[in-house]
Amino acid sequence: MSLTQKVIQNITTPGKYQDKYGLALRVSPKLSKAWIVRYTFNGERRDDGLGKFPDVSLAEARETAMAMRLSASKGIDPRAEKERLKEVAKSAATFEDDANEFISRHRHGWSQAHTHQWEASMRDHVFPIIGKKAVCVIDTKTVLTVLDPIWREKPETARRVRNRLERVLDYSKTLGHRDGDNPARWRGHIQNLLSNVLPTPVPLESMSYQALPGFMRRLEAEDSRAARCLQFLILTGCRSSEAMGARWDEIDWEHSVWRIPAARMKGNEDHEIPLSQAALTVLKETGTRGRSELIFPNKACTAEMANNSLRRLLVDKMGENCTVHGFRATFRTWLQEKTDFSNELCETALAHVVGNLTQRAYTRGTQLEKRRPMMEKWARFAVERMQPPVPRQGMSPVLAARSPILKPLQPFT
Structure with a gap:
């Protein structure tokens, strides 16, 4: 009688339990369970181990036993073939090799943020587990070692990781580094092993627009590059990656415009933001022009700030219960409730896709000048109610009263 998964789980007596294809389950006195397969080669009867249950499932054990x-x-000597495959695996391309090559080949068509997400997910969730494993031997069990630890705890991350595993393994097959079905595919395969129930996405916490002026007053008192970056992010309605990666050569001082290239945009399209006087003042206060190509670099002015710099300032230091990205929702809510700007103009300000494919094909402009009054009005709301200004650390009350963020500033060259 063949074994079943349920029967195996309920075995509590030591012994040897036969299955088919010469496969048997050996249960030790301590009730550990291991697979063995019996076969005959050149007249010699052999018993070879296949691994422990449940590390090796019943289906996997049967498949291996039948193949041997x-x-x-x-x-063909099964033992010699097993050793040969081990040697092949040692010299074969690893998953990390192929994943890095896949990212390198595709990054020119991705935004900087999307590239960073790919690299981060591989670094944090995949490479530590299977990065050095030969891509030719990665199977369903291997894929599950990556997904199981995060499938319930981080479902959205896990979903993206699975998709990226599938894409890299397809790439490896195209290169001839592996063959057979893709063990990371969802339909008809991984979906049979992992639940497809994901929690309803929860909107990122945002600050109410009524609370923003008071927060901006406190933020003005913070004397750090992260504080200036956060001010700039709020005043321009941009994403954190766009603000932290902002470069001086993207600023058009003559026309007071920040031109962000497609490579740094989530939608992979160029985006222009008219700069209010308050935003221009923040740029002047950074003190990094001429010292770095980046507007808000790290302390040494050699690279971008750490990814969590703005969050640490906002949550850890200033004690706010919201996210950096949530300020975009604050901006959008204020636009909707306190202004008469059109929905199209508001969505364009946030670099959101507006209209269907046909409409976008015939709408080539950025409505930059129509958006300029919007950004000035937003800046006045956020900044002008900051009176009286709060001195930054080490700043005298007299200088604080003259804080340039409260006064109009002409573009400088």
Whole structure:
């Protein structure tokens, strides 16, 4: 009688339990369970171990046992074949090799943020587990070692990781580094092993627009590059990656415009933001012009600030219960409730896609000048109610009263 998964789980008596294809389950006195397969090669009867249950499932054990007996019947030594495959695996391309090459080949068509997300997910969730494993031997069990630890705890991350595993393994097959079905595919495969129930996405916490002026007053008192970056992010309605990666050569001082290239945009399209006087003042206060190509670099002015710099300032230091990205929702809510700007103009300000494909094909402009009054009005709301200004650390009350963020500033060259 063949074994079943349920029968195996309920075995509590030591012994040897036969299955098919020469496969048997050996249960030790301590009730540990391991697979063995019996086959005959060149007249010699052999018993080879296949691994422990449940590390090796019943289906996997049967598949391996059947393959070994078939090899033996064709005059191929299963043990020698196993060693050969080990040697192949040692010299074969690893998953990390192919993943990095895949990212390198595609990054020119991705935004900087999307590239960073790919690299971060590989670094944090995949490479530590299977990065050094030969891509030719990655199977369903291997894929599950990556997904199981995060499938319930971080479902959205896990969904993206699975998709990226599938894409890299397809790429490896195209290169000839592996063959067979893709063990990371969802439909008809991984969906049979992992639940497809994901929690309803929860909107990122945002600050109410009524609370923003008071927060901006406190933020003005913070004397750090992260504080200036956060001010700039709020005043321009941009994403954190766009603000933290902002470069001086993207600023058009003559026309007071920040031109963000497509490579740094989530939608992979160029985006222009008219700069209010308050935003221009923040740029002047950074003190990094001429010292770095980046507007808000790290302390050494050699690279971008750490990814969590703005969050640490907002949550850890200033004690706010909201996210950096949530300020975009604050901006959008204020536009909707306190202004008469059109929905199209508001969505364009946030670099959101507006209209269907046909409409976008015939709408080539950025409505930059129509958006300029919007950004000035937003800046006045956020900044002008900051009176009286709060001195930054080490700043005298007299200088604080003259804080340039409260006064109009002419573009400088």
